[in-house]
Each structure stands twice: as structure tokens, then as C-alpha cells.
Amino acid sequence: MRDELREELREDEYELLARLAQRYYVDERTQEEIAREFALSRPKVQRLLDRARRSGVVAIHIQAPPWLRLELESQLRETFGLSDAIVCSAGSDPLAEREAVAQRAARYLERRLHDGCVVAVSHGRAVGEVPRFFRPGSRLDVTFVSAMGGSPGVAAPTNPNEICRALAAGCGGQAVSLYAPAYVESVEIRDQLLAQEAIAQSLDRAAQASVALVGIGGTDDGCTMVRSGCLTTDEIARLRSQGAVGDVLGNYVDIDGRPVASPHQDRLLALTVEHLRRVGTVVAVVSEPEKPRAILGILRAGVIGVLVVDEGNARAVLDLAAHEPAMAGRAGGDPLPSQGEV
Template sequence: METDELTRLATLYYVDGLTQEDLSRTFSISRAKVGRLLKRAQEEGIVEIRVRHHPRDTSELEQQLVTRFRLERAIVSINHKDQDKQRELLAGLVASHLDRILSDGMIVAVGMGRNISSISQHAISSTRRSCQFVCAIGGAYRGGEAMNADHICRRLAARFGGESETLYAPALVVDPQARAALLQNDTVKQTLDHARRAQLALIGIGDINEDSNMVRMGWFTPEEIVAVRQLGAVGDMMGYDFIDLTGQPARTPFADRVIGLSFEDLVRIPNVIAVASEITKTTAVLGALRTGAINTLATTEAIAQSVLSLDEATRPRQGAGVTGISAS
């Protein structure tokens, strides 16, 4: 069955309410084949099914996060035992939020990572806009589309409307001298300057462990990640801005090897939406929230509850410093 006919069949079932028996008669095929075709429509992305939780399920947690960390908004998804499904649940909520707030002429700086990529895959909109989605970090061939901001930008532009702008530079270079030279390149400089003028940034929060995306991509070795933890880092923002539990920058040997927006750039963007769905990122999320750079946090019930508890346990009291907690 061709795509157009498959789309018509799926529309009749999911939108017009015809039964599988009706479709069997209409298309002169068996009910079993109708079922297989409906499944195929989902697999090919013609049909996307979402289950939306009732806002009261997470509204209290969202309000606690907003109040505690002075956020403009918190988006919290219900828990799911399957990590891939958990990521998809949260991505659907963020995609719906973007559909409500994006407008013509808006510039969106886009990071990378599985959570950000999942948002682009789950974005559905009936409203076409003239937004500009700009890569906020260079490209990486390892890790697939999820680790490439260019792929994510292109998909967001296709789903919401508008154009995408590629940052023609690698995400990671071998030394600070190579980075400095690339940052002076007119093409690279123009795109980064464009990203700095964004009204909204969409970034991921990363954790520091030997199985992190940065290790899988070959950016850093497990030994280097251990060394970063020993320097006090608990996570990263957008892939490379390492932070400690207090929200302060954790100075590491990798800070001058990445081509992309800096922490200082993010602070100047009016609405930074940070996304994290993996429970291993609890300390990273807390550190990121304490930077003051995040305006909107999108996360899960489990992470939200853990972050609030950890913040209570490590909050400075009567002038005392923040109690350190090992990220290992």
C-alpha cells in the first residue's frame, strides 16, 4: 500500500472513527491486514499516539520547582520504568510546550543529545511559523543524529516551520589553538553570533559517568571522566559546560576544546529550556538549576522529587558552604 493510501486509511480510523471492519470492507482487505497497516502507519511516523497525563498529576511538583529555583516554568512528566518511553513522554510534553510558545521571527538556539533529539521527533504542529533554528554547538559524526545539532535543527524546522542554520565546525577540537582559529572564521562566527541573539535555547543536561554520551562518542575516555569528577564536576550543560553541585563552573582541561555557545552566552538568552529524563542526572540537574541560567526545566517526577530532597539536604545554612556530595 502506497503512503498516500496508508495515510487515508489511518485518517479514517484515527480521525473519522471508522472501525477496522469498516476499513476491511472499504479497502477490500482482511481485518488482519488492516491491523498490520495501522501498525505500519505508526512505525513510519504517519500516526503518532500520545497519552497525556492529567496536569494535576504533576502540578504540585512543578510549582515546588518553580518556587524553589525561581523558574518561569517547570514541565514534569509522570514516571515510566522504560527509559526510552520515559524520554518520549517528556519529549512530547516539551514539544507541545514549544508549539504553544514559538512565534514568527523567533530565533531558537539548539543543543544536542538524546532528549533534545527526541523532542524534534515528537514535535507535531498544525501551525506553520517562520522561526530560525540555529545550531548552538558544532557537529559530531559519532553518536548518530541525536549527537548532531544540525540534524535536530533541520527536523525542528520541518515540524514547526522555518529554517535551520548549520554551525560549520566540529563540536570538539584537539586543542585551544585550533578552537581559537575556528572561532575567528567568518562563517563560524556569524552562526554563533546568530545563536547568541536567540530568544530561546533548547539544551540538554548531562551527567558525569563512564557510560555517558561523551564517552560513547569518544570525546573523552572513562579515565578523563573520572578526573573531571575529581575536580568536582557533577554534570554538564549542553555537552561541555561542566558544573559542580553549587552551580559554579568546574574548570576542566576540556573547556577550551568545544565549539559552541558558552555558559555566559546562555545566561543572556531570555528563555533557556533544559531537559533531562535520566534518573542518573539528579545531581547534574541540581547543579544546573543552581547556576541561575535555566528558565524552564523539563524533567521527570523521580528526578524532580530527588532534586528537591537533595537541594534541601545540601542547601547552605547560616553562612555555611554547600555540603559536597560525591557524584561517583
């Protein structure tokens, strides 16, 4: 749809197109004026202008700052049916990169959020950096709600409750914490906790959010879920062997975006993929290098609306997607995957 056949034009045809394009794009005449001038019908002028554009007689170039990767972003949007994609390139330092991604995510939120918004927030290192850069121009009456429980084994600033608090502080909004662990030892305990009024209410609040801010986790031994003590290396290895490539809010998916059904699922206190689907805009913030498979899986699950990512991962994901087509039953990049099979 982008790279049409640059059909060969005859010389006089070329001239006409160029003339029309000049009048329209440079001199800013209306199509009707031009039609009168050239003794053509208005629709014909329209068609010729269209042709001028598609055939490259009219070249529209966006003088983008060199650090913008607009082309890459468009590819991501189109390939995965995202409503937006933001790619940052901050050089080779992984830390600087994470900060850059967080900053762009913060900027996006500043633009996107307005009074009355409710934002569900996940854990994660990249997500944890967002509050540092989140400084809206004016006070915003926004509520940030934890979308999953906390993990005692990890640094406080990457826990959802803490992130919510910091984000709320940044804009003068409110924070709603989820006073529960992310993972518990058994289904029974999970259900008991879910029966708690405070916990159920918080999660419900998160489920009603209009925006979600999430990270994407991998399945290597050093991933956040393991570092935070939610899962053991054995457990993550078992998930890997089941095909899992990454997670959002502890919900693991395989490379085709299908959920990986596993017992861990039932010990999780977090929004589910279904919940996320009902959230208007799910913003994923990813920066750790070498997570392309995780990102690809999650993107194919079709829950992400906006992806904020570093350039390396962005290219890698697009490469992967091109070389590892999605399996049947879930078309690659289908913007609206059917929910039935989940």
C-alpha cells in the first residue's frame, strides 16, 4: 500500500501532473480553481493530483530531527496495529536508553492524560523510571492504581504501589495502592485475598482504568519476575519450555501471542489479559536490550495500544516478525484478534 508501482509517465503527462501539483501544493489553489484553469473537471484534477502523489511527482518529506525514528514507528504501528509507537535511540548505554524510553513515555502520558483519567500501573524497571520524568505543565486530577501486587524482593521504586505514588505526586493526582503480593503460594490464598474488600476494590478500580502503563517482561533467569522473587528459576524454566516468551502483569504468552496456560496463572494477583483488553489505551514501556521475542509475543497478543521502546528492540521485533510469521489461528499483526480462544 505504500510502495505502489511507480508507473512510467509520458513526458507531457508528467508535465501536466507537475503543473497541477505546483498549483495545488505550492501555490495553494483549490482543486476547483485549478480545474477551471486547466479546463478539466474537478474530479479529474483530484485523480491527477492523486496520481501525482502516488507516482512520486510530489515528494513530501518531513524534516524530522535525526533522533526521531518516524519510519520505524510507522512500521510498528502498521505491523502490529498499534495506535501509536514511540522509538527512542539513546546510543549504547543501556541505562541511558532506559531513561530515554521512560522520558518519552512520561511525555506521552503528559499529553495523553487529562482530568478524571484512571491509570492502571504495572511493575518493571522501565516503568519505574517514568515518574522521574513525569512533570505535566499543570496539575492533573488523575488516579493511578496498582494493576498487580507488590514484590518484596525487589527495589521499592519498581513496585507498582511505589510507582503509582510517585506518578501521583508528579501531577498532583491520587494513588490507589494494592496491598497484596503479586504472587502467592497457592490458589487458595489468592482467592482468600481476592475476597478481601480492599484488594478486590483496588483491582476492580484498576480494571476500570482508561489507560494502563505496563512493562513487558522476558523469560530469562534475570527477568523481573525472577529477580523480584515471584517466580523461581525453575518455574521460569518450565514456562520457557512451555513456549512462554514474555509477560505483561505476570500473564505469559508464547511467540504467537497465545496465553501460556500454567498453574502460575492462578497464583497471580494482577489484571488479566482480558482485563487489559477492556482498557482503552495500554501503554507498554520497554527498554531492556534483547527482549524482542517477549515484545513480539505480547504485541501479537493484541493488548498493547502504544509501544514506547528503544531503537534496538524496535528493529529486532520487526525483523523477528518478518522472519517468524505468526502461526495459523492468530494472524500476525491482526489489530483485533478474536477473544474466543484466549
